[in-house]
Each structure stands twice: as C-alpha cells, then as structure tokens.
Amino acid sequence: MRRFMDPFEELRRMQERIGRLFEEFEPRYAAYTIPVDVIDEDDRIRVVAELPGFDKKDIEVYVEDSDLVIRAERKEEEEEVRKNYIRKERRYGETYRRIAIPMEVEVDKITAKYNNGILEVILPKSEKERKVIKID
Template identity: 50%
Template sequence: MLNRFFPVLRPKGNVESTRQPDLFSMMEPFFSSPFPARESFGKMMPAVDVSETEQAVLVNAELPGLGAEDVELHVENNYLVLRGEKKEEREEKKKNAVHRECSYGRFSRSIPLPTEVQSDKVTAKFKNGVLKVTLPKSEKARTKRISIES
C-alpha cells in the first residue's frame, strides 16, 4: 500500500541483503489493516477522561459491557488504579467469526492523579457502562485565594 503513495522513497536494490530493516516493510501491515490499533494492542484498555475542579479530580472511564461487580478501584501512590475483567458470553451454537473487534479478558489501568487526593473520601458511580469517580483534593492541594491589600 505504501508503494502506491511513496514509490520514489522506496529503497532500490535488494532490501533483504541489507542489515537494517526496511521501514516501508515494517509499516506495511499497519497501513494495510483496516483496524490496526485493535490488532496491535489486542487487550481491553478502558478510555478515560480526567478533569479537575477546585475541589476534586474527576475521572470518567468507559467500560461497555461491564457492571460495577466486574470492576475493582483503589488509590495507590497518587494513582487511581482500575482493574477488572470483561467476560466473553459464549453460546453453544457453532458460529464462525468473520470479524472481531470486541476485547475480552482482564485489564488494569493506572491513571496518574494531577494532585494529592483524600483517598478515604473517594466516591464512584457506575451507570450505562460509564464509571464516574470523584476524588476530593486534600486540603493542602486546594487552591487558596490570598487577598491583596492596596
């Protein structure tokens, strides 16, 4: 596929005889697959959004197909650690998979927190495949407004 777009840049001569790998040959599988990211990573890695307010750090994690009972959550060394397992539903009927993108299995994700939090006051809610975690900031991490005299 890359040959079509960059024929001039392709090395000339016998590439197999050189010691260095051909960059085009290495990149070919990546660009020829319609779903390269899924094939490369192969594991379930939940997508997360991390935001911050004056009072707390907010984390939203997308966990489609999971329930609250499938997820473990804890704060450790200024990281929010998210672990769980997505189990594949198996049917007894024989069927041939034509194309599979869904990931199954165990996952673990460590999310660095931008500031120190009160781990004993963390709350989490799970609804419609989205985990919403609120991590209150510690008192010393909160911004304190200082009045200026004139």
C-alpha cells in the first residue's frame, strides 16, 4: 500500500535538515521554530506554543489573513555582548510562527496567556451556522 505524500511535511523535514546543517557549523545561526500543538475542541481551537526563556512583554500574538501569528524576540544584553565567550549557544533575536486557522473564529474573543514558557491561545469558533440551500 502506498502512502500519500504530504508536500508540507516534506518541506518541514527539509527545513529541519537545513537547520541541523547550520547548527553543525555555527550554532548561533540555526533557525528556531516555535513548536506548537493545535487542538480542535468542541467550541474552540486551542493553540499551545513552547516559548521558553522569553518575557511576556516580548511576545506578540495577532490574527492576519486567517492565520494566527506568534512573534517573539529575545534581546541580548549589552554586557553579554562584551564577554569573552569560549562557547555561546543561547539564541537571541526574533522568532516567528504563522499557523493557518482551519475554520472561522471569533477574532474579537481570542485570548492568550503565557506561563512558565508555555503560550496558550484560545480561539472561539464562530457561531455562524452554514446555510443549507435547497436544490430544486
């Protein structure tokens, strides 16, 4: 039996391979992708994202073009820049994740909370009912 090939899964794997390649040569240039779980619950979509080490004030969440966007930035302290490192692996800079919202949601009722490195975003599903059209 032949499996259906998901092109997006292939792209994700390719991105991971490229990231590992960069890590081998220079760890600080490796891309950091925000890992997320998207859960379809009865009346809402719940997105759980791992953002360890970020301050709440440095995380931005918004909806754009039917996508949920999570953006976070970790700034390097000036005194950290001047240190004479033997090895430096902690990542600084901006990371970004765009997640397609699979159905209509009540944008004005979206909530988010951040605790212990975990961001949880609740997207209430739209209560609009689809209209069934009678065929004559």
